[in-house]
Amino acid sequence: MGNIKLGMIGISEGNGHPYSWSAIFNGYNRSLIKECPFPSIPNYLSKQKFPKDAIKEGQVTHLWTQDKKISQNIAQTTYIENIVENYVDMIGKVDAILLARDDFKLHYKICKPFIEAGLPIYIDKPLANNIKEAKKIFALEQYEGQIFTCSALHYAKEFSISQAELEKIGPLQYVDACVMNSWGKYAVHIIEPVVKMIGSQGQQIEVTKSTAGQKNIVTVCWESGLQTTFTSLGNIDCPIKIRLFGEEGCKELVFKDTYYAFKKALQTFVDIIQKKEKPLNKHFVLKIIEIIEKGI
Structure with missing residues (x-):
C-alpha cells in the first residue's frame, strides 16, 4: 500500500x-x-x-x-x-x-x-x-x-534500555514507576514500558493496591521474585519516571521526548x-x- x-x-x-x-x-x-x-x-x-x-x-x-x-x-x-x-x-x-x-x-x-x-x-x-x-x-x-x-x-527512547545497561546494575530486584493523572487512563504509560523492559518474570503471584485521595499505588510480585510498583499521582505534577534496582546498582529513566x-x-x-x-x-x-x- x-x-x-x-x-x-x-x-x-x-x-x-x-x-x-x-x-x-x-x-x-x-x-x-x-x-x-x-x-x-x-x-x-x-x-x-x-x-x-x-x-x-x-x-x-x-x-x-x-x-x-x-x-x-x-x-x-x-x-x-x-x-x-x-x-x-x-x-x-x-x-x-x-x-x-x-x-x-x-x-x-x-x-x-x-x-x-x-x-x-x-x-x-x-x-x-x-x-x-x-x-x-x-x-x-x-x-x-x-x-x-x-x-x-512503549516506544520511548528514554525507556529503551540495553542489555549491557541491565547487566551493569545486575539482576533486577525491584522496579518503581510513577505517572501523573488518573490510574484508569494513564497507568498504562508506566505499566507497558516496565513489562516490556522486565521481560518474562513468570506469573503474578500477588497484587496489592492502596489509594490515598487521587493517588493510586499498585504493587505486583512476580513468580521470579521481582517486585514492581506502579503509582499514579493524580494532580501532582511530575515527570514520568521508572527506577530500576538491581543487585549491583540502580538506574533512573525519565521520559522527555513526546x-x-x-x-x-x-x-x-x-x-x-x-x-x-x-x-x-x-x-x-x-x-x-x-x-x-x-x-x-
Missing part, C-alpha cells in the same frame, strides 16, 4: 492527540497551532522540522469529532481536507483509522463498524480497563494485525499495515490490562 489515507477520530477530555497525531503525518500551520488548547503540543512540534520529520507513508485525509468547531480548528491547523458528519462516513473513503480518544468506555462502540468493514485501526491507550472488554474488542478482528493499540511510551514516542508508535502502525512489522502481540496487551484492572 502506498500513501495510506487515514481517518482521524477525536476528541476526548484532556487528550490532544488529533492535533499532534495529524501533524505528525500532515505537518501543521505554525500560526494556527498557537491556538491549540494543549500548550505542550506546539511546544514539542516546534522542535521538529517539517516535512522532514513527518511520517511519509500516510496522510490524514478525513476527520470527525463530536464538535464541529473543534473539527474545523484541527482540520485547518493540520491540513485535513475532509470533515465528516458521522464517523462511519469515513468507511470507503480511507484505508485505516486512528481512534485518538482515550475514553476507553466508548472504544468498542466506535471501533466496531470500522473493524467489521475490514479497516486497520489504531485504538488509543488503554484499549480497555478490563480483560473482558479487551477480549470483546479483539474478537471483532477480521484478520491478524487489524487492531493496533499501545501506550506510545514527539519521538508518538511518531514511533504511529510509524509502527503504518509498518504493520504495510506488513513490514509483525502484528500486535495480544497476549502482551492483555497482561498490561490485567494489571490496570487489578488497580481499579
Whole structure:
C-alpha cells in the first residue's frame, strides 16, 4: 500500500492527540497551532522540522469529532481536507483509522463498524480497563494485525534500555514507576514500558493496591521474585519516571521526548499495515490490562 489515507477520530477530555497525531503525518500551520488548547503540543512540534520529520507513508485525509468547531480548528491547523458528519462516513473513503480518544468506555462502540468493514485501526491507550472488554474488542478482528493499540511510551527512547545497561546494575530486584493523572487512563504509560523492559518474570503471584485521595499505588510480585510498583499521582505534577534496582546498582529513566514516542508508535502502525512489522502481540496487551484492572 502506498500513501495510506487515514481517518482521524477525536476528541476526548484532556487528550490532544488529533492535533499532534495529524501533524505528525500532515505537518501543521505554525500560526494556527498557537491556538491549540494543549500548550505542550506546539511546544514539542516546534522542535521538529517539517516535512522532514513527518511520517511519509500516510496522510490524514478525513476527520470527525463530536464538535464541529473543534473539527474545523484541527482540520485547518493540520491540513485535513475532509470533515465528516458521522464517523462511519469515513468507511470507503480511507484505508485505516486512528481512534485518538482515550475514553476507553466508548472504544468498542466506535471501533466496531470500522473493524467489521475490514479497516486497520489504531485504538488509543488503554484499549480497555478490563480483560473482558479487551477480549470483546479483539474478537471483532477480521484478520491478524487489524487492531493496533499501545501506550506510545512503549516506544520511548528514554525507556529503551540495553542489555549491557541491565547487566551493569545486575539482576533486577525491584522496579518503581510513577505517572501523573488518573490510574484508569494513564497507568498504562508506566505499566507497558516496565513489562516490556522486565521481560518474562513468570506469573503474578500477588497484587496489592492502596489509594490515598487521587493517588493510586499498585504493587505486583512476580513468580521470579521481582517486585514492581506502579503509582499514579493524580494532580501532582511530575515527570514520568521508572527506577530500576538491581543487585549491583540502580538506574533512573525519565521520559522527555513526546514527539519521538508518538511518531514511533504511529510509524509502527503504518509498518504493520504495510506488513513490514509483525502484528500486535495480544497476549502482551492483555497482561498490561490485567494489571490496570487489578488497580481499579
